[in-house]
Amino acid sequence: MxxxxxxxxxxxxxxxxxxxxxxxxxxxxxxxxxxxxxxxxxxxxxxxxxxxxxxxxxxxxxxxxxxxxxxxxxxxxxxxxxxxxxxxxxxxxxxxxxxxxxxxxxxxxxxxxxxxxxxxxxxxxxxxxxxxxxxxxxxxxxxxxxxxxxxxxxxxxxxxxxxxxxxxxxxxxxxxxxxxxxxxxxxxxxxxxxxxxxxxxxxxxxxxxxxxxxxxxxxxxxxxxxxxxxxxREGVAGADEVDILETNVDDVTGEVLGHCMDLLFAAGARDVCVVPAVMKKGRAGHLVRVVCRPADAAPLTLILARELGTLGVRCIPAVHRSVLERRLVRVTAGVGGERREVTVKVGYIGDVVSSVKAESDEVRAWAAESGVPVRTVARIVEDAAWKDLEGKE
Structure with a gap:
């Protein structure tokens, strides 16, 4: 690490x-x-x-x-x-x-x-x-x-x-x-x-x-x-502490939820997910869950209240989180006759590669320019990363 x-x-x-x-x-x-x-x-x-x-x-x-x-x-x-x-x-x-x-x-x-x-x-x-x-x-x-x-x-x-x-x-x-x-x-x-x-x-x-x-x-x-x-630092995994923020909403649109997620990520949220839920009286709603650093909990709570109109946000403080060692590498791949470098996040367990994930924004931009589906571009980049990493090992 x-x-x-x-x-x-x-x-x-x-x-x-x-x-x-x-x-x-x-x-x-x-x-x-x-x-x-x-x-x-x-x-x-x-x-x-x-x-x-x-x-x-x-x-x-x-x-x-x-x-x-x-x-x-x-x-x-x-x-x-x-x-x-x-x-x-x-x-x-x-x-x-x-x-x-x-x-x-x-x-x-x-x-x-x-x-x-x-x-x-x-x-x-x-x-x-x-x-x-x-x-x-x-x-x-x-x-x-x-x-x-x-x-x-x-x-x-x-x-x-x-x-x-x-x-x-x-x-x-x-x-x-x-x-x-x-x-x-x-x-x-x-x-x-x-x-x-x-x-x-x-x-x-x-x-x-x-x-x-x-x-x-x-x-x-x-x-x-x-x-x-x-x-x-030696070890398979690192560790840190995060807070988990949660709130239930049943009166906002998908567009509002999507905009709120963008604001939360821009303000420092580590992860945001929206889960469909059935609420009281059978109303359809959503559970919004935010993972964040403790220092960011207060400003992110304000974003949830302002954007979603919720009257209460639950905070589960100081949750221990294990983090696999990861590194960002640049990998060269070819799509539609064009070759370019893309950022790839590589996860490790000890010295062994456990996961490879192409950077989403770069993959989406290349897919839009080339007319190739996003999942195809991601697969090509990640395959190139696996081959590159195997060669280095």
């Missing part, structure tokens, strides 16, 4: 996150393509921060004020894996919710609506996707001290939006750690969206890799870097 441990001891920002993951071994070509597709070709370079070697990421873009819909539309155009796009959308939904809690309404994004922020988020999400880790844990986040000049004037550090993101997340923090704003709203939202484990849940593990992402400043007293550590 591969676990990513992020250590924002000296803070976190979007560019630092990308740099740390690239230094750890994320696919540079995919990250560059994703960022370039929404803004421009970024610059990756090796630098030193207080003597520590790190990767510096620079995105050349101007300021912009956009609302959430504009940002999401830009993210959806990115040349990035579907899972990375969905994760990036969740990052910006977190930021939008934080802004709304500060201002009492959903204003236009300011700094985080600029092109460089959009590129940073899609770049970081793509980098994480290419690493193919099974879980992410984040150590306490350093917040800094002093003041920062933002769109609404001079603010004490941390900025209000950063605090709002952190309040709605499972992350822990520590004040200080250096002068100035060490953790940006974008950095906080990325860490909050990435995290799936508490650090104390990792247990015994072997250090398999280390990466450092550099910030723009180079203070003399401490390295301005975000550290990423790749850990490998």
């Amino acid at each position: 591969r676990i990513l441990l992020l250590d924002p001891f000296h803070g976190a920002a979007g560019d630092m996150t990308i740099g740390a993951l690239l230094d750890l071994g994320a696919d540079e070509a995919q990250v560059r393509a994703a960022m370039a597709s929404v803004v421009a070709d970024p610059v990756f370079s090796r630098v030193k921060r207080c003597g520590v070697g790190a990767v510096r990421v620079v995105t050349h873009a101007g300021p912009a004020h956009r609302d959430l819909a504009d940002v999401i539309a830009r993210v959806e155009t990115a040349d990035a894996p579907a899972a990375a796009v969905e994760r990036a959308k969740r990052v910006f939904c977190r930021i939008a919710a934080a802004e709304e809690s500060v201002h009492g309404h959903a204003p236009h994004f300011h700094e985080v609506g600029a092109d460089d922020a959009i590129a940073d988020v899609i770049g970081a999400c793509t980098a994480l996707e290419t690493l193919g880790v099974d879980g992410v844990a984040v150590l306490p986040v350093a917040l800094g001290s002093g003041t920062v000049v933002a769109a609404h004037g001079t603010m004490p550090v941390p900025a209000p939006a950063t605090l709002a993101v952190l309040r709605a997340s499972p992350l822990t923090t520590r004040m200080g750690g250096g002068e100035g704003e060490l953790c940006t709203p974008t950095g906080a939202a990325l860490l909050a969206t990435f995290t799936t484990l508490r650090p104390e849940e990792i247990g015994a593990a072997r250090v398999a890799g280390i990466g450092y992402g550099a910030g723009s400043r180079d203070p003399a007293g401490a390295p301005n870097v975000l550290r990423a550590v790749l850990l490998e």
